[in-house]
Amino acid sequence: MKSMHEMALMGDILQLVHEDAAEKGLCKIEKVELIVGEIANAMPDALRMAFDIFREQNSHLFTKQAQLVIHLEVAEAECILCGEKYRPEQKIALCPNCNVPSGKVLTGETFQVLSYEGSLEK
Amino acid sequence: MKVTLRTDVLTNNNKAADFNRELFESTKTLVVNIMSSPGAGKTTLLEETVRALAKKYRIAVIEGDLATERDADRIRAMGARAVQINTHGGCHLDARMIAATLGELDLDEIDLLFIENVGNLVCPSGYDLGQHHKVAVLSVPEGNDKIPKYPQMFMRTELVLLNKIDLLPYLDFSVEEARKDLSEINPESTLFPLSARTQEGLHEWFSWIEGAYVRCVRQ
Secondary structure, three states: OOOOHHHHHHHHHHHHHHHHHHHHOOEEEEEEEEEEEOOOOOOHHHHHHHHHHHHHHOOOOEEEEEEEEEEEEOOEEEEOOOOOEEOOOOOOOEOOOOOOEOEEEEEOOOEEEEEEEEEOOO | OEEEEEEEOOHHHHHHHHHHHHHHHHHOOEEEEEEEOOOOOHHHHHHHHHHHHOOOOOEEEEEEEOOOOHHHHHHHHOOOEEEEEEOOOOOOOOHHHHHHHHHHOOHHHOOEEEEEOOOOOOHHHHOOOOOOEEEEEEEHHHOOOHHHHOHHHHOOOOEEEEEOHHHHHHOOOOHHHHHHHHHHHOOOOEEEEOOOOOOOOHHHHHHHHHHHHHHHHHO
16 A cells, blocks of 8 residues: 555655654544645545545544544736736646746645644543 | 644755765765756766766766666766665665765775766656756657656756667657756756767767866865
């Protein structure tokens, strides 16, 4: 399963959570919330699957019901010539109004661990 | 208890990338991260690059593959230093893997370091390795549709080397269309059509490397 890109990403996510939780003396993670941009190169379904696998393999760190919440960030670009805001798809820089490649991506590339919930009980 | 982190998922990778970058800057080593699908011709292109530039520059290559030492052996046969990273199934190189191999390379004695990423048009594009430049290789047999199909690779690379142009007469690939598609995804990127096999167009790539090296040393 290591070959799945989202497994590697989930490994990074859980490392961040565990490092922080260990500092605060928290164990038994109940919830992890992520912000995933539409063009951030991570598939939400694959992330959910990876989370389930990690949860099964690390029952000492998670509660059985631990959940992953993903907040999707919509991709938006703005044309530097006409100011048109549009949703970038394949032709990311192509402004649909001017029809020239003059768009800059504003949002959609975020990939963050927003928060987590854990408890002090063992 | 809820803890707000708002931390980038790739934070640990990015810290390692910054570490690598500082090292590359202190030793004045130009580092180029080369990405493509499997079979686009990255290793052949690097063999030709070593052949052409090894008299003038001290060159090393880090090879990323799921398994085997084959690519590193090919580079060594051309007379350059090569280190192989086997990711054992991992789909990309990350900055920590690069940091871990730097002990095997004496960067003070290296002018040009090429990192040949794992063949994959998706995953490697998101990982900063601390390189100066990200370059994509696309080859004519892959077809025109690869640029619009993998925009996240091409929006993050400043140079695209269109390899295997010796096959243009036999295939339906349009260089003009590739340039147009690329400009609509990343207007700041450049495309050099070339063939590592016949050497056509390679001089543009070599001049680009020499220019980048001068800028790296002057920094």
